Amino acid sequence: MDPAAPLAPSGNLRRRMLVSRLVTISATLAAVVAVAALAIVTYGVASRGAAAISLNFLLNDPPAFGGPGGGIASAIVGTVIIVAAATVIAAPLGIVIAIYLVEFAGPSSRAGALLRLALDLMQGIPAIVVGIFVLGLIVIPEHQESGFAASVALAIIMLPLIARASQEVLRTVPGSLREAADALGVDRWRAILTVILPTALGGIVTGTILAVARAAGETAPLIILDTGFTSATTVNLFKPMPNIPESIFNAAEAADPTGFTRAWGAALVLLVLILAANVGARVLLARSRRRMGL
Amino acid sequence: MSLRESGLEGDEPPRHIRPRVRIQSAPAPTPPPQIGGDRQAVQRAAVFDIRDMTVDYGAKRALDGTTLTISRNVVTAVIGPSGCGKSTFLRSLNRMNDSIPGFSLGGQVLYHGHDIYARATNRVEVRRRIGMVFQKPNPFPKSIFDNVAWAPRNLGLRHDLDARVERALRGAALWDEVKDRLRSSALGLSGGQQQRLCIARAIAVEPDVLLLDEPASALDPVATASIEDLMHDLKLLYTIVIVTHNMQQAARVADRTAFFSLDTTGGRRVGTLVEYDDTEVIFRSPKDSRTRDYVTGRFG
Numbered sequence: 001m002d003p004a005a006p007l008a009p010s011g012n013l014r015r016r017m018l019v020s021r022l023v024t025i026s027a028t029l030a031a032v033v034a035v036a037a038l039a040i041v042t043y044g045v046a047s048r049g050a051a052a053i054s055l056n057f058l059l060n061d062p063p064a065f066g067g068p069g070g071g072i073a074s075a076i077v078g079t080v081i082i083v084a085a086a087t088v089i090a091a092p093l094g095i096v097i098a099i100y101l102v103e104f105a106g107p108s109s110r111a112g113a114l115l116r117l118a119l120d121l122m123q124g125i126p127a128i129v130v131g132i133f134v135l136g137l138i139v140i141p142e143h144q145e146s147g148f149a150a151s152v153a154l155a156i157i158m159l160p161l162i163a164r165a166s167q168e169v170l171r172t173v174p175g176s177l178r179e180a181a182d183a184l185g186v187d188r189w190r191a192i193l194t195v196i197l198p199t200a201l202g203g204i205v206t207g208t209i210l211a212v213a214r215a216a217g218e219t220a221p222l223i224i225l226d227t228g229f230t231s232a233t234t235v236n237l238f239k240p241m242p243n244i245p246e247s248i249f250n251a252a253e254a255a256d257p258t259g260f261t262r263a264w265g266a267a268l269v270l271l272v273l274i275l276a277a278n279v280g281a282r283v284l285l286a287r288s289r290r291r292m293g294l
Numbered sequence: 295m296s297l298r299e300s301g302l303e304g305d306e307p308p309r310h311i312r313p314r315v316r317i318q319s320a321p322a323p324t325p326p327p328q329i330g331g332d333r334q335a336v337q338r339a340a341v342f343d344i345r346d347m348t349v350d351y352g353a354k355r356a357l358d359g360t361t362l363t364i365s366r367n368v369v370t371a372v373i374g375p376s377g378c379g380k381s382t383f384l385r386s387l388n389r390m391n392d393s394i395p396g397f398s399l400g401g402q403v404l405y406h407g408h409d410i411y412a413r414a415t416n417r418v419e420v421r422r423r424i425g426m427v428f429q430k431p432n433p434f435p436k437s438i439f440d441n442v443a444w445a446p447r448n449l450g451l452r453h454d455l456d457a458r459v460e461r462a463l464r465g466a467a468l469w470d471e472v473k474d475r476l477r478s479s480a481l482g483l484s485g486g487q488q489q490r491l492c493i494a495r496a497i498a499v500e501p502d503v504l505l506l507d508e509p510a511s512a513l514d515p516v517a518t519a520s521i522e523d524l525m526h527d528l529k530l531l532y533t534i535v536i537v538t539h540n541m542q543q544a545a546r547v548a549d550r551t552a553f554f555s556l557d558t559t560g561g562r563r564v565g566t567l568v569e570y571d572d573t574e575v576i577f578r579s580p581k582d583s584r585t586r587d588y589v590t591g592r593f594g
Contacts, residue, residue, distance in 0.1 A: 106395070108395065174432070176428065176430060176432035177432060177434060177435075179390065179428060179432065180428070180432045180433075180434065180492070180495075181434075182390065182393075182421060183388065183390060183421055183425060183426035183427075183428070183496070184421065184422075184425065184444070184445035184495065184496065184499060185418055185419065185420075185421040185422025185423070185425070185445070185449065185499065185501075186418070186422075186444075186445055186448045186449060187418055187448075190448045194444065194448065195434050195436075195444070198435075198436075199434075199435050
């Protein structure tokens with residue numbers, strides 16, 4: 001090598017620069033495709049659904065015996081209640097499971113490994129299978145389809161998501177905080193309650209809301225577990241409750257040509273609910289990061 | 295101001311880091327410094343009576359048979375090269391090693407006559423009385439006040455919490471710097487302030503012993519100086535054991551010094567207590583040649 005040569009690329013540097021540029025471009029393209037897919041779906045739903053959206057659509061129930069017209073108010077209320085009940089069931093359980101995995105079962109614990117495997121398998125169970133399972137568990141013995149049965153099914157779907165997400169967040173809480181708490185002569189469970197959980201709370205809430213978003217769109221269990229003849233707004237969880245995914249399904253299948261527009265409208269409402277939940281989750285996560293000084 | 299000094303005026307450090315000068319002018323270990331030794335130390339009551347303590351991590355021995363006595367209201371320094379088991383030794387005194395996989399301890403660690411590792415001993419209670427401050431400041435992501443108040447609250451010491459927090463912060467020489475922002479986050483403090491906050495947090499529950507694991511090694515010289523100053527005040531109330539790899543620091547703060555080293559006989563490398571004596575003796579006239587080599591800077 002001649003140290004006095006001009007500092008232009010020499011040897012295989014030219015080729016390496018080319019490879020580097022190619023990798024950069026393809027990575028950027030992949031990112032653009034991902035964002036584009038989201039944008040196209042959102043735009044497609046928004047542009048077609050917007051036509052259906054009106055105060056009447058949002059605030060009124062559908063006609064009692066089917067047919068065109070009316071709104072999806074009962075379905076919005078139903079979905080919110082069903083998903084809220086599912087969250088009430090799944091979130092505490094999932095968070096406690098995560099605490100067990102991170103704080104009590106060591107990284108080499110056999111019980112912990114088994115539990116993690118079980119959660120991963122649970123995540124892989126198709127929603128329709130969960131639906132059939134809950135049908136046998138609740139609906140058939142009770143002779144009654146209900147919003148509650150749907151909530152249980154959604155809770156089963158949400159549980160592994162919440163547990164795994166919370167576990168990841170709890171693991172990012174620095175071990176030095178646990179040591180500090182130990183060295184002060186305070187029981188570990190008090191440290192979990194007053195230091196570790198508050199530190200991780202934003203992340204846990206984020207994980208929970210992402211699970212909510214996933215559950216809110218699940219259709220298969222709702223069709224199996226929660227169909228009724230009524231389309232009026234109800235807040236009784238133990239009776240069949242109208243809900244958005246089912247409304248979309250029914251409207252899209254309807255013979256009536258306006259049904260299709262109504263399906264788009266309901267889809268847009270669902271999408272907005274989920275996007276709002278997601279944005280809320282991101283804000284919380286950012287706040288938790290700041291609090292942890294990350 | 296002398297001519298030479300005025301010539302350096304442009305380089306003079308700003309007022310707030312002036313103490314640096316004091317540290318640099320502190321006496322070097324050779325010739326040995328004037329040590330603030332407490333000659334009565336030998337007669338004081340024993341807090342720890344450690345008998346033939348060994349520590350193993352799995353199949354690996356970390357610390358060979360260590361026997362020594364730590365006296366009340368003195369500062370005991372533990373010095374030695376990296377990996378000589380000094381942190382292991384310190385963390386064994388309040389059972390902080392319990393959670394390390396494979397940890398096992400032989401011999402006896404008696405604290406005021408009670409076996410720290412006895413079956414009936416509760417390790418949470420042990421740590422309640424034997425507090426610890428770590429190498430890296432680890433404040434909770436809470437306000438300054440809540441950091442100090444956290445342990446008292448959880449231990450049921452809620453009576454007059456404000457006064458307790460103020461006392462702890464004053465004890466850690468931090469009160470004047472934070473008294474106007476007790477409600478702001480502890481993570482906004484500087485490294486040295488965070489470490490003093492951790493000391494305040496530890497003394498807020500009024501422990502009997504304070505274990506300090508290289509408390510100043512992550513700090514700049516100014517913060518180090520303030521921590522060292524603090525130790526002279528703290529030993530009036532607490533028994534202090536401090537691990538440090540900084541010999542000058544041991545010489546400046548400790549009454550008694552234990553020198554640990556690596557014993558490499560038989561192909562294994564095991565931490566061993568080489569010599570334990572008054573700090574002055576360790577630095578001025580050590581009995582063991584390994585101690586002499588270490589304190590004169592020939593190795594380590």
